[in-house]
Amino acid sequence: MTIQFPAPALFAHHGGFGINFNPFETNLINLVIVIGVLVWFLRGFLGGMLERRRESILADLSDAENRLSSATAELERAQSDLAAAQHKAESIRRDGVARAAAVREESEKRTIEEMARLKEDAVADLxxxxxxxSDLLRREAARQAIERALASLPSKLDDAAQTRLIDQSIRNLGND
Known part of the structure; x- marks a missing residue:
């Protein structure tokens, strides 16, 4: 038994289009059953897949957050190490400059001392x-004076003067 409504007949006459409300002819019941069965079976399957995917995404997010916090901690530690290394490098540079100045000053001091010692040695040698x-000149002058005196002595000394001179020299030797 087909129930016909005036509206479908109306729509069918005016352009070949019509709506069939008969559930048996349209397979409406079969479609409802198939869709219901699909929803009932797929709810657990798709829900499980979606839940596993959700858990996987949450685990990935948690892992990414953990790696971010770890990377942040590593970055802070690296920045701290960099600051310490820069401080140590600056300290080493300052120590090097101070040591170079001390070495230069010590070298200048030793050079001045060596120059003073060389000057003292030169003055001592001079x-x-x-x-x-001077000693050589005195000896030479004394030798020449003695030669002149000996040359002129025989003509200036007679025997009495020679005796007085010898006696006076003997007395002088006795007083020393």
Whole structure:
């Protein structure tokens, strides 16, 4: 038995289009059953898949947050190490500059001391040479004076003067 409504017949006459409300002819019942069965079976299957996917995404997010916090901690530690290394490098540079200045000052001091010692040695050598030359000149002058005196002595000394001179020399030797 088909129930016909005036509206479908109306729509069918005016352009070949109509709506069939008969559930048996349209397979409406079969579609409802198939859709219901699909929803009932797929709810657990799709729900499980979606839940596993959700848990996987949450685990990935948690892992990413953990890696971010770990990377942040590593970055802070690396920045701290960098600051310490820069401080140590600056300290080493300052120590190097101070050591170079101390070495330069010590070198200058040793150079000045060496120059003073060389000057003292030169003055001592000069004084020694001057004393040697002076002594040589005195000896030469004394030798020449003795030669002149000996040359002129025989003509100026008679026997009495010679005796007085010898006696006076003997007395002088006795007083020393």
């Amino acid at each position: 004084n020694s040479e001057a004393a040697r030359v």
